[in-house]
Amino acid sequence: MFPLSPSLWLAVGAAVVIAGLGVAVKVQSSRLDACKAESAAFVATVKVQGEAAAKEAARVNLVNLKATEVANGEYAKIKGNLASSYAAYRKLRNANSGGGGMPTAPVVTSSTDRTCFSTAGLTNAMGILEAGVPVITEQGDVARTRLQGAMKWAESLARP
Secondary structure (H helix, E strand, C coil): CCCCCHHHHHHHHHHHHHHHHHHHHHHHHHHHHHHHHHHHHHHHHHHHHHHHHHHHHHHHHHHHHHHHHHHHHHHHHHHHHHHHHHHHHHHHHHHHHHHCCCCCCCCCCCCHHHCCCCHHHHHHHHHHHHHHHHHHHHHHHHHHHHHHHHHHHHHHHHCC
8 A cells, every 4th residue: 555644635635625515516506507597587487477467457457447438328328318207207297286186076976985085185195105106216217227237337348
């Protein structure tokens, strides 16, 4: 065997350690570069997908806005038609309210089934009924119109 001095052993050991560290640094540097490239690709992909999602959201918002404008226009038209119908009905009802709307009771009737004992009470009850029915009808028509408008709006969103 070759006699080696301790300083030579230290030099060889240091060279081996330095070479090992050099290889480790090289491997870790290549891994770091690969991770940086992968991260950059991920960031670019996410940016592209985000921009595409923003464009799609803007398109969907525009479609929703147009559908809402159409539905609001239809609702306003129907509401105007209903208002004119109710105005005409009120005018007709008020025109007929002057005479009371009830015929006078005959003095003698052939059957007690046809006798009205209180014409004023019956007239009053009919007046209350005639005043209440249009209010309920208007409320129902408004609710029905709004529901139909909402359904049309929802259907327009479902269509591509």
